[in-house]
Amino acid sequence: MLNQAQKEAIKATIPVLKANGVALTSYFYERMFRHNPELKHIFNQGNQHSGKQPTALAGAVLAYAEHIDDPSVLASALMGIGHKHVSLNIRPEQYDLVGQHLLASIGEVLDLPGDSPLLEAWALAYDQLATLMAGVENKMYRQTLGQTGGWSGWRPFIIRQKVQESAEITSFYLYPSDGGQVASFLPGQFVSVRLFLPEINLLQPRQYSLSNAPNGAYYRISVKRESGSSLRPDGMISNRLHNFTREGDVVELTPPAGGFTLKQDQPGPVVFISGGVGQTPLLSMAETVLNTHSPRPMIWVHGARNKTSHAFRELLNTWSQRSDTLRFFNFYEQPDEPLAPNPAVIPGRVDLHLIKAFIILPQATYYLCGPEPFLRQQYGDLIALGVKPENINYEEFGPQTLTLRQEFVVNEAV
Ligand SMILES: Cc1cc2nc3c(=O)[nH]c(=O)nc-3n(C[C@H](O)[C@H](O)[C@H](O)COP(=O)(O)OP(=O)(O)OC[C@H]3O[C@@H](n4cnc5c(N)ncnc54)[C@H](O)[C@@H]3O)c2cc1C
Ligand code: HEM
Known part of the structure; x- marks a missing residue:
């Protein structure tokens, strides 16, 4: 257990983590892969090159330091990491090795002696976090394994x-x-x-x-x-x-994982907003609602470059003919043919303000998926149109580095 002095020591590192967190985690990954190159098989090397994974880890370490007095507020963030870890078959016994590299990196980057009280505090803090995370992940493994057709690993x-x-x-x-x-x-x-x-x-x-x-x-x-x-x-x-x-x-x-899921117990309308291949998780959600013959209205706003790059067009047309609860708005950024007058096909990038009368609905839940700038734009527009942040769900197709709620809702309150 961390004592109060150790918690204060961890909190004292917050400014350093804010200023140099990504430098620290980049150093950590470089060190870890140098000593344990076998781990390169587990980590997405594209996310290392883009810096997204070091950024996501730096965000997690900072959030942990900021909430060291009460890490329970991080439960939902830990679930998100847990889903990713479980989908990569990360096991409790791997925490020791990763912890050794992380602590050695903190010591080397901050130039601390081996017996530094700060390092001792971080070692305890890491153990506490590792135990918490391994516990969350074990529960997820057991749940999947217990299902019909369930399995563990690759x-x-x-x-x-x-x-x-x-x-x-x-x-x-x-x-x-x-x-x-x-x-x-x-x-x-x-x-x-x-x-x-x-x-x-x-x-x-x-x-x-x-x-x-x-x-x-x-x-x-x-x-x-x-x-x-x-x-x-x-x-x-x-x-x-x-x-x-x-x-x-x-x-x-590996078996299915992930926390960006359709809330099936809510009665209100569902609004899907996708950019490009971001339509994939929403296809599963929409098909599930259609299969249950639910009366929930569904509105799907999609942005594609043009008709040629608009995937699943035929399938979606069939769905909309089959159902009078599903309505589409497609935005084509660079139409490849002249667009006939049609309120459902709109030239340009997705602009929620243009269709606000159709998507700003009482009790609606919003599901967003697409590239990072797309998510930021649509999230910001929904907040500007009066949607409450708790009704907006989004998924990044990469390490979670966006904190849109903080970005938009805090800014609004200022
Ligand atoms: C939860 C989740 C769900 C996803 N769902 C889908 C989905 O349904 N469909 C889908 O298509 N994708 C999905 N993705 C994205 C997918 O996982 C991959 O990230 C995507 O397919 C790209 O992988 P890749 O190996 O082809 O690219 P990578 O090789 O990983 O490259 C990714 C990017 O990094 C750049 N890059 C790589 N190496 C370097 C370098 N050395 N220097 C500079 N730049 C570099 C590449 O040019 C490229 O732009 C999802 C991701 C997540 C996290
Ligand atoms: C307390 C310790 C740890 C913390 C705080 C942590 C944190 C994170 C975070 C924030 C992510 C990004 C999640 C996302 O956005 O989807 C992540 C992904 C990942 N973690 Fe961990 N992790 C820890 C331990 C471990 C361990 C022990 C391993 C085992 C080798 C591991 C392997 C991975 C891998 C492979 C990914 C995915 C990387 C990628 O796709 O680029 N992590 N972790």
Whole structure:
């Protein structure tokens, strides 16, 4: 247990963490991979290059220091990390090794002697956090394992079908190689997919949202090919999945995880707001609502470059013909054909102010998914239009680095 003096010592590091947290966690990862290169197989190397994972870890360490008096307020953040850890098969015994590197990094970056009281305080604080997190994660592992079709760790799946959904997005229908059932999941959850990348001689995991309603037999993921530029290489796993996998090939999957899920007990309207491939978790949510023949109105606002890059267009049209509770607004940034007058197809980027009469509804819940600038824009617009932050849910397709509630709601209160 940390005593009060140790808690104060941890709090005294807050300014350093605010100013240099990312430098510290970048140093930590570099040190850890140098000493334990086998861990490169577990960590997404793209997130290391972009700095997103060091940023997410720095945010978590800072939040922990800020709430060292009462870490229970971090419960929901810990659940988010827990979902990611569990989907990467992180085990309690790995906490010791990571802790050693983190503490050594704090000592080396801050130039502290080995017997420094500050290091001792951080060692205790780390143990306390590790115990908390391993506990949350163990519960998640047990829950999944206890389900019909549930499993733990990496399980081989056969790609039975590859279906092109748009110029850039392809769906993969994944069946367990052992012929068994698959665990059910909450609409909005994701799986981790693991492939070997010969070009870097590493196994690499990536997360993909399940893009259909649960069915017990197979999972469907829908992957956007990440194209590079003169400054950035092509995305490794997405391009490998698109270009090098064939029907019949095997990939490995962990069970579904994730906290961005449809709140099925709420009666009010559901408003989905997606940008590009951000539509995948929302497809699963919408299909689930349709399957239950719920009277809940659903409004789906989507932003795509144009009709050619608008994936699942045919499927969504079929759904809207089948249901009078589902309504679409599609924004096309660079229409590839003249747009006929149609209130549902709007040129330009998603602008919620233009359609506020249709989306600002009593008791509505909002689900947002898309690139970072898209999320920031839509979240800010919803707050400006009077939506309460507790009714807005969002998912980042990468390490969680956004703190939109703090950004917009605190600013509003000023
Ligand atoms: C919860 C969750 C759900 C997701 N769901 C989906 C989904 O349904 N569909 C989907 O398509 N994606 C989804 N993703 C994103 C997905 O996990 C991958 O991040 C995405 O496919 C890109 O992976 P990649 O290996 O192709 O790219 P990476 O190789 O990881 O590269 C990612 C980016 O980093 C850049 N980069 C990589 N290396 C370097 C370098 N050395 N220097 C400079 N830049 C570099 C690349 O150019 C690229 O822009 C989801 C992510 C999460 C966290
Ligand atoms: C107290 C200790 C730890 C903290 C505070 C922590 C924190 C985090 C955070 C904040 C994320 C990003 C989550 C997200 O946004 O989705 C993350 C992801 C991750 N963590 Fe941990 N973690 C800890 C321990 C561990 C351990 C012991 C391992 C085992 C090797 C581990 C491996 C990973 C991996 C592989 C990812 C995903 C990285 C990526 O996709 O880029 N973590 N962790």
